[in-house]
Amino acid sequence: MIKALVFDLDGTLIDSAEDLCAALNRMLADEGLRPLALAEVVPMIGDGAAKLVERALAAAGGGRSGGGLLPELTQRFLAHYEPHAAERTRPIPGAAEALAVLAAEGFALAICTNKPEQATRRILAALGLESYFAAVVGGDSVPGRPKPDPAMVLAAVHRLGVAPDEAVMVGDAPNDVLAARAAGLPVLLRRGGYTAVPAEELGADAVFEDFAELAAAIAALPQAALAP
Numbered sequence: 001m002i003k004a005l006v007f008d009l010d011g012t013l014i015d016s017a018e019d020l021c022a023a024l025n026r027m028l029a030d031e032g033l034r035p036l037a038l039a040e041v042v043p044m045i046g047d048g049a050a051k052l053v054e055r056a057l058a059a060a061g062g063g064r065s066g067g068g069l070l071p072e073l074t075q076r077f078l079a080h081y082e083p084h085a086a087e088r089t090r091p092i093p094g095a096a097e098a099l100a101v102l103a104a105e106g107f108a109l110a111i112c113t114n115k116p117e118q119a120t121r122r123i124l125a126a127l128g129l130e131s132y133f134a135a136v137v138g139g140d141s142v143p144g145r146p147k148p149d150p151a152m153v154l155a156a157v158h159r160l161g162v163a164p165d166e167a168v169m170v171g172d173a174p175n176d177v178l179a180a181r182a183a184g185l186p187v188l189l190r191r192g193g194y195t196a197v198p199a200e201e202l203g204a205d206a207v208f209e210d211f212a213e214l215a216a217a218i219a220a221l222p223q224a225a226l227a228p
Helices: 017-030 038-044 049-060 070-084 095-104 117-126 151-160 174-183 211-219 222-226
Strands: 004-007 108-112 135-137 167-171 187-190 206-208
Touching (some): 017 070, 117 135, 151 167, 174 187, 187 211, 206 211
Parallel strands (some): 167 187
16 A cells, blocks of 8 residues: 655756756866866766765866865855755656645655755755655765665655555666665656666666656556555
């Protein structure tokens, strides 16, 4: 019986690449490094702020990431990013409407993202999505345990008050599949998210492209027979 849905954020519910790229380029400018094009940044997204900064520094020519300075530069990136996290970020078309339908049907909804929790909540509020989610688990909500570790997914499920076999993970990338499998959840992927590997090749239970297809994908899962 599916009672809850745990959503990834970037690439699944929102297109945040432009704001992430802008903040990275401000940080890179601080280091005297070249700016990155949006097409360079998109494949870097999904493993948390520190990994994003590490990849950006490598692509731009190095900087001061050695010698234990990556944490400092990550904080500088976040200082550039968090106040501007929703300037050019928008919901994926159809996502808000799908969330409204799912909430109205009685599903409990959570966010589970490697993005820091404060930035996540800022974006959800700015985009008018905050009220749909009973739980928000960010990359710093469970210290040292970002996806693909299942701890974040399990924390989201626990906060919703359901069991893992009563929830479904909805994401767009390999980390979502790995974390969901390790946590014991089925997983659905949105095609066209932030992944270099096509969604169909990541081992999800089903893949959808348009959010209008999400309800049918949920209903087709074996556990969905007694869904709300």
